[in-house]
Amino acid sequence: MLVYAVDPRPAAAGARILSTGSDLVFVKQVFELTLAEGWTAEGRGTFARLIEAAEVFPMFRYFRAYDEAAGRLAGVLAADNELSHVSLLFVHPDYMRKGVGSALIRALVRATPQAGLTVTAEPSAVLFYEKNGFTPCTGVFDTRDGITTLRMFRSLKTAVPRHSGRSDGNTKKKITERHKKGSPPGGTAFHADDRT
Numbered sequence: 001m002l003v004y005a006v007d008p009r010p011a012a013a014g015a016r017i018l019s020t021g022s023d024l025v026f027v028k029q030v031f032e033l034t035l036a037e038g039w040t041a042e043g044r045g046t047f048a049r050l051i052e053a054a055e056v057f058p059m060f061r062y063f064r065a066y067d068e069a070a071g072r073l074a075g076v077l078a079a080d081n082e083l084s085h086v087s088l089l090f091v092h093p094d095y096m097r098k099g100v101g102s103a104l105i106r107a108l109v110r111a112t113p114q115a116g117l118t119v120t121a122e123p124s125a126v127l128f129y130e131k132n133g134f135t136p137c138t139g140v141f142d143t144r145d146g147i148t149t150l151r152m153f154r155s156l157k158t159a160v161p162r163h164s165g166r167s168d169g170n171t172k173k174k175i176t177e178r179h180k181k182g183s184p185p186g187g188t189a190f191h192a193d194d195r196t
Helices: 020-034 041-056 100-111 123-131 171-181
Strands: 002-005 061-067 072-079 085-091 116-121 142-144 147-155
Touching (some): 002 100, 020 041, 020 072, 061 100
Antiparallel strands (some): 116 147
16 A cells, blocks of 8 residues: 655656546545434534535645555545644545555645644544544534534644754743643634634
8 A cells, every 4th residue: 555645746747646636526525424424414514515615725745545556545534724723534445444544544644844733523434533543622523514523633743943042941842731731732723613
């Protein structure tokens, strides 16, 4: 299984990398196969509008899991442009429970410069995100526009920032204290609309 970040620049002619439009087609197909039936009409409409917006605006950066032997896409993770929020994560049913989703999370963790990641997990995905190091921010599910989610956070180990000049020696201690408390470290990006 090949897991990789999609270069946000246009692919060269003849390149094997698919367009991001292909990622969104995959997401729509997997949504229909796995979640759509259990969602309300309002929730399905909200999801469709999110995908339509993503087709028009460059709102996501993509990571893919590609089954080279079968020659097909196995999973897609879309993160916000700052790589601070898991916006979409879909794995084809043929590849579920085979580590594909976790591999995509690891690829994002390696790529992000952020000190933490957020996700608004749909109820059936909460256990998966907990197994991948995320913890609920409040423990309270929120339903908006027909979609029920739980806001979750994963702290990431980051290097202590280097400053020009002398350090007071407390920088590392302050970062460690924030991580122990479970609160998002400074600099983590948050969004007004949790679903993007």
